[in-house]
Amino acid sequence: MKDSGQSPPYTPKESILVNGEMVRFKLLEPADEDALLRFFQRIPDHERECLRHDVCDPNTVACWVRDLDYGSVMPVVALDEAGQDIVAVSSLHRKSGVSRHIGEVRIVVGPSHRKLGLGSSLIKEIVSIGTQQGLFFLRAKIIADNRLAIKAFRQLGFEYKCILEDFFMTRSGQTRDVVLMLKPLRINMEEDFFYVF
Numbered sequence: 179m180k181d182s183g184q185s186p187p188y189t190p191k192e193s194i195l196v197n198g199e200m201v202r203f204k205l206l207e208p209a210d211e212d213a214l215l216r217f218f219q220r221i222p223d224h225e226r227e228c229l230r231h232d233v234c235d236p237n238t239v240a241c242w243v244r245d246l247d248y249g250s251v252m253p254v255v256a257l258d259e260a261g262q263d264i265v266a267v268s269s270l271h272r273k274s275g276v277s278r279h280i281g282e283v284r285i286v287v288g289p290s291h292r293k294l295g296l297g298s299s300l301i302k303e304i305v306s307i308g309t310q311q312g313l314f315f316l317r318a319k320i321i322a323d324n325r326l327a328i329k330a331f332r333q334l335g336f337e338y339k340c341i342l343e344d345f346f347m348t349r350s351g352q353t354r355d356v357v358l359m360l361k362p363l364r365i366n367m368e369e370d371f372f373y374v375f
Contacts, residue, residue: 206253322355
């Protein structure tokens, strides 16, 4: 893990799902490597094809947990009620330079915990983190046929901006359309931007 000189400002939280199960949100840590790999192995093959990396490669997961940099990526995982298994993974990605005011949201919910409100709870958590970090916008890129995810983001204030045709290519070479969604976190933009012509 990269040393940022201080502990990340995140307090673990609990969330009650619609079935009454309690899950716990916490930052991903190096000790979670095996649990993270097991989580991704439970994701169906056709869904893993739509993820950016080969998440079932132990080396990929090992690199993620070894190179954690909470200033660039804030990864929040959801643990099951027993505290043993990761049941969902979310992350807030930040860049430097001209895009430093924009965060990107990524969420994967395990098959056993879908349609229980977990994805929506994690979106809310990432929105809260982004607001605390002073971001102006949150962006989400969603495979166009993932209607459930698009609906969840829209219900939580993300606006449909456009569809990017053939924007994503799976590892097998198929292209997929991607929906771009955006959520403004600051209401009065005039206070934050100054234009000089």
